[in-house]
Amino acid sequence: MTLKFEPESLKKELIDVTLSLSEYQIYSEELNDFLEESSTDDDDFETTISTESKFEFSISGVDETLSLSIQDLRNFTEELQTARIIDGLECVSNSRYLLKVLPHYDAENIHSQVLYYEHSGYFYETIADVDGVTYTCKVQTGFTIFAALAAKHMYYDKYLPLVTEDHFFIEVIHSKPVDIAHAREVAYAYLFELNTNLNISFDPSPRPMNVHFYDDTLEIESTLRFRPLLLGKGILELQKMFLKAASSADLEFKIISFVKVLEYVSQTATRNEINARIFSKLYRPDALNPTSEFVKELENEFKELSKFKKDKEAIKQTIISCCDYAELKPSISGFILKKIGKGDALSALDTISNVIVATRNQLSHAKTNYAYTGDECPFDELEVLCRILKICARQAIYWFNLQGESLRLA
Secondary structure: OEEEEOOOHHHHHHHHHHHHHHOOOEEOHHHHHHHHOOEOOOOOOEEEEOOOOEEEEEEOOOOOEEEEEHHHHHHHHHHHHHOEEEOOOEEEOOOEEEEEEEEOOOOOOHHHHHHHHHOOEEEEEEEEEEOOEEEEEEEEEOOOHHHHHHHHOOOOEOOEOOOOOOOEEEEEEEOOOOOHHHHHHHHHHHHHHHHHHHOOOEEEOOOOOOOOOOOOOOOOOOOOOOOOOOOOOOHHHHHHHHHHHHOOOOHHHHHHHHHHHHHHHHHHHHHHHHHHHHHHHHOOHHHOOOOHHHHHHHHHHHHHHHHHHOHHHHHHHHHHHHOOHHHHHHHOOHHHHHHHOOOOHHHHHHHHHHHHHHHHHHHHOOOOOOOOOOOOOOHHHHHHHHHHHHHHHHHHHHHHHHOOHHHOOO
């Protein structure tokens, strides 16, 4: 067989391309065979490889193959050079934006079933022209540039494969290079249309990007210790709220949901504080023969305690009553640590409470005229606040459990 490349420079180009793709563990056995030996004496016919030729490419550990023409191969290789993964959730290149998502399964919705069983989003493609740029939006499954980058950086193992059936992406292909913010905006607009028109729901679903290789020789202790199960009045509601927050990947949702746990406990925490302070007055000797001065003092105490009607004060009292700063301290860093400064445990809890309430209000109120207090946690540190809130919520639930059922407001 005589092998020809048209043009002759194509062979060197293909050698360079296959070498580049090997970094991403992408190979074509057929093309490699051609490149390794361009002429044999076994046959008398001639084979020509041109820009119209197509080859099958595969990636290590993935059954799916890609059929690429020479021009497709050029474009694909160029795109990979510009691509990057952001927080395991987004992948951007010079011509594409990918958002990793997980679809909700709805047995009553045919579109949900098609995605779940057919793993195909072909039917849901749409095109939008915005400011001179053409955006092609679709639901993508299977092999993507996301998987190629994960392969290059070794973000996989046998327990975390490069491609699985539940790997779904919202893909936005743009005809011209655009800022990631614009591509992201189009992707979420597309998600909105899928939900409002077809009732298909997706959750952002980041891929773990730090692979810890599992040592199957490790052994778990035969007897792990657990506390007695928490049961009783009001406990189930709190546990549901806590687990809903803990299992979410959305940091903003986690914060709002963990605060709901504190709000639930706050009724009991504030009532306990009110009772303690009022009873401390009523058990004084002069309460048996109250004077006008004593009545005035009692009246002032009630006015002071009326502050707990405010959400901010109720949450603050809950954190002060239920939370142990010694356990919270190792999780505190950045903005919150600076806010705390060198204050004692009580003032630190007060500061943490202010940050929690201000950040919750900012996330909950979609107002353009929202008045900032200066206590709002920066968005790039929400994960730190989530860690703190999870501890606060857990401590609040255990505190609530310690109160007798007759004292729990639920």
